[in-house]
Every structure is written in C-alpha cells, then in structure tokens.
Amino acid sequence: MPDDDRSVEAFYNRMSPRYSEAIQRCVPRYGEMLRTLIDYIPYDLRPRRIVELGCGGGDLAALVVERYPEAEIHLVDLAAEMIETCKRRFSGAPNLRYHTLDFAQMAFDDHSIDLVASSIAIHHLDDAAKQTLFRRVFSALREGGVVAYADQFRGVSDEIHATHMSRWREEAFKLGCSPEEWDSWMRHQDHHDHHATLEDQVKWLRAAGFTLVDCPWRHLLWTVLIARKP
Numbered sequence: 001m002p003d004d005d006r007s008v009e010a011f012y013n014r015m016s017p018r019y020s021e022a023i024q025r026c027v028p029r030y031g032e033m034l035r036t037l038i039d040y041i042p043y044d045l046r047p048r049r050i051v052e053l054g055c056g057g058g059d060l061a062a063l064v065v066e067r068y069p070e071a072e073i074h075l076v077d078l079a080a081e082m083i084e085t086c087k088r089r090f091s092g093a094p095n096l097r098y099h100t101l102d103f104a105q106m107a108f109d110d111h112s113i114d115l116v117a118s119s120i121a122i123h124h125l126d127d128a129a130k131q132t133l134f135r136r137v138f139s140a141l142r143e144g145g146v147v148a149y150a151d152q153f154r155g156v157s158d159e160i161h162a163t164h165m166s167r168w169r170e171e172a173f174k175l176g177c178s179p180e181e182w183d184s185w186m187r188h189q190d191h192h193d194h195h196a197t198l199e200d201q202v203k204w205l206r207a208a209g210f211t212l213v214d215c216p217w218r219h220l221l222w223t224v225l226i227a228r229k230p
Contacts, residue, residue, distance in 0.1 A: 019057040019082070020056075020058070020059055022181065023057075023059070023120075026182070026185055028171040028222070030059075033219070033224060036150075036217040037224045037226075038060075038067055038148075040148065041067075041115065041146055042146060045114065045144065046114075047068055047071050048071055048114055051108075051113050051117070052064065052119075053076050053116065053118040053122065055076060055077045056119065056120070056121070060119040060150075061073065062089070065090065072097065073096050074097045074099060075098050077100065079100075083100045104129055108137070108139065109140065110140060114142055115146050116148070117149065118147075119149065121149075122149055123151050123194060123196075127196055131208070134147075134208040137208075138209045141229045143229060144230075145228070146226065147205075147225075150222065150224045150225075151222075152193065152221045152222060153196065153218075154197045155221065156198075156199065164221040165221070168221065169182060171220075198223055198225075202215070209230075210227035211227075211228060213226070
C-alpha cells in the first residue's frame with residue numbers, strides 16, 4: 001500500500017473519482033442494501049433536517065434527496081475529494097450543505113436533527129467511539145428522530161466472520177472485483193476497520209436511549225440497522 005493510503009482520508013481521496021463504480025463491484029447487493037435502508041425509515045417521519053455521516057460519493061444521499069426533496073441535508077465526509085464529488089453530483093440541489101470533517105468529532109446541537117443516516121462509515125470507529133457516537137446522535141435527534149445506517153458487522157464467532165469474509169471475496173470477484181482491487185480494500189480494512197457484532201451494536205443503541213431498534217436486512221457482514229428516539 002502506498003504510504004499516502006495509511007490514513008482513511010488519503011484512501012478515500014484517492015478512491016473518489018471511481019468510488020461509486022468500485023463499490024458496486026466490491027459490495028454484494030449494494031443497491032439493495034441502500035434501498036432497504038431508505039424503505040425502512042418510518043413513513044410518519046417528516047424530516048426537516050438530515051445529516052449523513054460519511055457520505056462518500058453520494059449514493060445514499062441520492063436516495064435521501066429523492067425521498068426528502070424539501071429537507072435540509074448535511075453531507076459529512078473526512079475526504080475533501082469525496083465532498084467535491086458530491087458537490088458536482090448534486091450541483092442542482094440548493095438544500096444540501098457540505099462539511100469536510102471527521103464525523104466522530106462533529107459538534108451536534110441537541111434536538112436539532114430529525115434523521116441521521118450513514119453507509120459503510122461507522123465501522124471506521126472503534127467500539128468505544130461507536131458508543132460515544134450513538135449517545136451523541138441520540139442527544140442531537142429530536143423526539144421521534146431516527147438513525148438508519150448500513151455497515152460491515154462482525155460475525156458472532158471467528159468462524160462465522162471468516163466465512164463471511166470468504167463468501168464476500170467470492171461474490172465480489174463474480175461482480176468484477178480484481179485481485180488487486182480486493183487486496184487494496186483488505187489492506188485498508190486491516191489498518192482502519194473495526195467490526196462489531198450486530199448484538200453489540202443493538203445493545204449500544206439501546207443503552208444510548210433508542211427504542212424500536214431493528215435489523216431489517218443482512219447479507220454476510222453487510223447489515224442495515226434502524227433505531228428511533230422515543
């Protein structure tokens with residue numbers, strides 16, 4: 001791995017021109033996962049203010065904009081090139097706001113947000129940081145607010161997790177991922193990813209105060225979680 005890929009920021013800055021294309025090859029059922037996330041946001045939620053943590057190339061944001069065209073939507077990403085990609089992609093959407101920063105360090109005002117969404121980003125935080133984020137998001141959400149995220153989750157045993165990884169590799173190769181591309185993702189994962197189990201993340205969300213925590217979709221380690229603030 002080149003030295004400049006040793007940080008999450010550098011990796012995604014380098015990936016930004018081809019991220020949306022690469023992710024389709026490397027994440028099985030990627031589009032289905034994002035659509036499920038959107039479909040399970042409660043229909044009675046009418047968000048005025050939405051924050052996406054780790055917006056990447058804007059694939060989830062595109063679905064959010066489509067469903068909530070009147071909402072004020074804040075896209076957050078550590079990688080400046082990803083933010084620039086989103087600015088170009090959504091140049092005709094005046095209600096989007098862009099923030100180049102680490103969402104783990106982002107300041108949230110209490111009771112200021114209706115929906116927090118994220119896709120393949122929260123796993124970059126270690127377990128303690130995930131729990132801190134969930135508590136901060138809970139405080140930031142208004143009553144009835146929702147957090148909805150898709151991410152990589154660890155299997156409950158080493159054997160199950162190893163099987164997830166093996167099957168992921170097989171499916172990614174069938175989708176057109178090359179050995180070199182796979183190796184690049186795995187090097188990034190070894191340096192920066194912190195997978196937690198579904199059981200732990202549900203427990204942490206409930207401990208933060210969320211109710212109605214559910215997992216509406218899962219394929220291998222790829223998982224969607226929805227949680228609502230009372």
